[in-house]
Amino acid sequence: MKILLVDGTIVGRKTGAVLEQVKMYIQEFRPEMELDILSLADYDHQFVDGRPLGEYNDSMQDLAHRFNEADGYIIASPIFQGSIPGVLKNTFDLLHPHTMRYKPVSIVANGGTYQHHLVIENQLKPILDYFRCLVTPNYVYTHTSHFDIDNNIINEDVHDRLRELARVFVQYAEMSTHLSKETLDKH
Numbered sequence: 001m002k003i004l005l006v007d008g009t010i011v012g013r014k015t016g017a018v019l020e021q022v023k024m025y026i027q028e029f030r031p032e033m034e035l036d037i038l039s040l041a042d043y044d045h046q047f048v049d050g051r052p053l054g055e056y057n058d059s060m061q062d063l064a065h066r067f068n069e070a071d072g073y074i075i076a077s078p079i080f081q082g083s084i085p086g087v088l089k090n091t092f093d094l095l096h097p098h099t100m101r102y103k104p105v106s107i108v109a110n111g112g113t114y115q116h117h118l119v120i121e122n123q124l125k126p127i128l129d130y131f132r133c134l135v136t137p138n139y140v141y142t143h144t145s146h147f148d149i150d151n152n153i154i155n156e157d158v159h160d161r162l163r164e165l166a167r168v169f170v171q172y173a174e175m176s177t178h179l180s181k182e183t184l185d186k187h
């Protein structure tokens with residue numbers, strides 16, 4: 001099973017640091033899972049405008065391909081202006097609506113303001129619901145104060161929550177393999 005761990009920003013290090021940690025915890029629960037980190041910073045982004053995929057540059061086509069190939073996702077997002085980064089939304093806009101259908105997804109997010117954890121509930125989850133993802137009930141929101149100067153996570157509660165997220169995610173991943181991917185709704 002191939003899981004894509006998506007660092008949803010082109011600037012900043014903390015979401016990447018959280019992803020590395022989640023990767024380690026998932027590996028502890030399911031060493032056989034294939035875990036690939038995809039950093040949006042490595043791509044040459046173009047604005048999505050509805051053209052056919054083949055008319056975007058190779059980098060954008062590769063981005064869509066990696067999402068298509070994956071069986072599940074960990075989405076990591078920083079909070080920008082009370083929302084998700086534009087580059088992450090642009091990436092979702094690139095995907096066919098069926099790309100992530102019935103696939104397991106967990107969310108981690110980081111912000112400089114505690115109250116902005118609700119951005120996940122109010123903005124990121126509805127997008128993943130539109131894609132009909134199997135979004136785990138747990139997500140982890142980290143704050144600047146949870147990291148040391150080298151972006152290591154120094155808060156034990158955060159580690160516990162990440163471990164718990166990984167535990168539930170691997171069970172959702174297993175559940176998704178038993179879920180029929182056939183659908184009556186072709187749209």
Ligand SMILES: Cc1cc2nc3c(=O)[nH]c(=O)nc-3n(C[C@H](O)[C@H](O)[C@H](O)COP(=O)(O)O)c2cc1C
Pocket residue numbers: 011012013014015077078079080081082083110111112113114116
């Ligand atoms: C353009 C921009 C807007 C931001 N807006 C918010 C915000 O509205 N709420 C918040 O909690 N943090 C905000 N932040 C802080 C980022 O969430 C934080 O920098 C990010 O999670 C990554 O941390 P790092 O840059 O130290 O790696 C913003 C950062 C930037 C660059």
